[in-house]
Amino acid sequence: MTSTRKSIILKEAAHLFREKGYSGSTLRELAKRAGVQGGSIYHHFSSKQEILMVIMESTMTTLVEKVQHEITFAKTPLEKLRKGIQFHIKYHTTDRDETYVADAELRSLEPANYKKIVVMRRKYEQIFRDILAMGIDQKCMEIENISLAARALLQMCTGISYWYSPSGKDSIDTIVDSYVELFLYGLCGKIHHGGNQK
Amino acid sequence: MTSTRKSIILKEAAHLFREKGYSGSTLRELAKRAGVQGGSIYHHFSSKQEILMVIMESTMTTLVEKVQHEITFAKTPLEKLRKGIQFHIKYHTTDRDETYVADAELRSLEPANYKKIVVMRRKYEQIFRDILAMGIDQKCMEIENISLAARALLQMCTGISYWYSPSGKDSIDTIVDSYVELFLYGLCGKIHHGGNQK
């Protein structure tokens, strides 16, 4: 919530990178949006790449820390999953520029940075895989392939940050409920227990 | 499957754009990968933008045409959905460079091109929305919000093209089956008809 020059630049950078992509964004444009001269950005960051890295690192750190906190107090795997999805979606809608960038610009990271972020990303995904595994253990979920399911879940939910707008007709809570419902019961899960009818 | 210069350039362009993004790719690099000199690209395409547009247009055209063909002969909405998902995933894994680019580089299109592609994309999504609506009509699906569900479905499936590798441990058929199952019945749909227990 602090509004230092540095934080303004970061905020505008996330927005710009989301809009035009990292490579498609220019520091001139960023400077203009942040209300500073081009050179001033280099007082706070040593390179364009560093700006991207700061956004990605802080976003991933927050994601991992907060989701762990959110699911700690839930008792059942289902409850943990619901809390996890809820948090994921809320964070991906409130800080949607940053999360979009963190999701879409992995490829723009230089090798060393890439490695760091991939580690954090795996850690985050692991949290969800663990929940699913627990659900299977406790027989409240039935999943053929945990990895696939976790990926599907996160991609589905992350995708929200691609189109969500606060001024859109669906509220965040509506979206959260729909997605949880969808992921837990599918399109037909509440209607009939039919097998896989090819 | 023709291997003209032009088709090689297109293939390499899709690969390169996927790897580094449209803005992050240079025509020099493309030329090198395609085995020609920089200037030669301009005998086949009038600009970098045109290369992107050709990829996107042909990809979207194929997507729309083929999915329609695939679902035509399916009788029930469930069957249509299964066929649709199957086709979507297969196409997104076999031509994953092109489909990835078509999905991720919308923002790199110039306004006129952007409009054209968005229309095609909506048409494609509409096909899936129609299936879901039909499913509700015929009471074989239960969906709160068709738009959200269609988006979730496509993002989930498209996401496969982000990580799928032919050398990975999951075959395309395995992936298709898992995703169809997941989307139709969710994690718990086959276990119990419990309500939404917050």
Next chain:
Amino acid sequence: MTSTRKSIILKEAAHLFREKGYSGSTLRELAKRAGVQGGSIYHHFSSKQEILMVIMESTMTTLVEKVQHEITFAKTPLEKLRKGIQFHIKYHTTDRDETYVADAELRSLEPANYKKIVVMRRKYEQIFRDILAMGIDQKCMEIENISLAARALLQMCTGISYWYSPSGKDSIDTIVDSYVELFLYGLCGKIHHGGNQK
């Protein structure tokens, strides 16, 4: 003597670097002098540093090769020294931009390049040290410290490239003769055999 664009750029670069130093020279200025656009330089060289390196490497290579050829056919150490000095001075006056740069801009080389050139420079100096050592052996020279003497000789002669101008009043041959004389007999060597009278 070839006048390709590349050779023109190199020639002008040597001249500019000599005039303003490597760091003090801009590629814009170089481009202007070479009659090309700024960007064109990068068609021939990958960086400003590479231009400097090409100048230094080719200069040092020529120096070592040619001086070896020059002294090969001289029989006595004195004759070899005279030939060596003569060649050194001639090369440092005819290609004085390049030799000046090779001498003065060692510090502007990046570490890897620096190492390469230092090796070549040592090789060149060694040639002169060898001549002096041979002179001592054959008792036609009397030198307390070969390293110091070789350094003094080369610095004295290299210095010519700092002030020599083809339009000046001293011809190259005059300069060569004076320097050889000076270095062989000193200011007083022909007058009296006085000891070191402090």
Next chain:
Amino acid sequence: MTSTRKSIILKEAAHLFREKGYSGSTLRELAKRAGVQGGSIYHHFSSKQEILMVIMESTMTTLVEKVQHEITFAKTPLEKLRKGIQFHIKYHTTDRDETYVADAELRSLEPANYKKIVVMRRKYEQIFRDILAMGIDQKCMEIENISLAARALLQMCTGISYWYSPSGKDSIDTIVDSYVELFLYGLCGKIHHGGNQK
């Protein structure tokens, strides 16, 4: 020997300019080495150029004043020359950063400053030329071209500041003796009076 902020900055500036050249040095680097922040330098100097000028002016002033004092009490031209060389070398080794800069960065001076320093430099060189002329008059030296010889002498001796290190194996006194000897008698002057045998 005073260690005011200003004198520290000057000392570090001479060192930095020697290492990277005037153009290649940045005030930020200088500030860091001097242990202050970038802006602080401007409390002591009005510009980067002024720092260079202060170094050069004080160095040249000291050179001229001290060499005159050193040679005043010597009686013969030979004695004067020995004293002059001795002083020159000692000063160029003890204050070798400053003297190196004074020697190498003439071209970095703005026109007005350039003129001033060139005058001082000529004055310094003239002192040595005068000694040589006196030596010829008194027939204790034999020199074809006084200007060339003076230039050769100074370049030879100044060059010491390019490689001298207090931790090297040659002491200053050793170097002084070798150079004096070398310049007075050459490599062969003490051996035989042979003519110029081409």
Next chain:
DNA sequence: CATGAATGAGATTTCATTCAT
């Protein structure tokens, strides 16, 4: 005096595009 954020001009470098051969 000292700081350090900010400036803005300018440096190096990149790259889509053109065109003579």
Next chain:
DNA sequence: CATGAATGAAATCTCATTCAT
């Protein structure tokens, strides 16, 4: 069709200098 030298606009980055605190 193909080449590769050249362009020129624009991108990233640097740095001497200023100034409010």
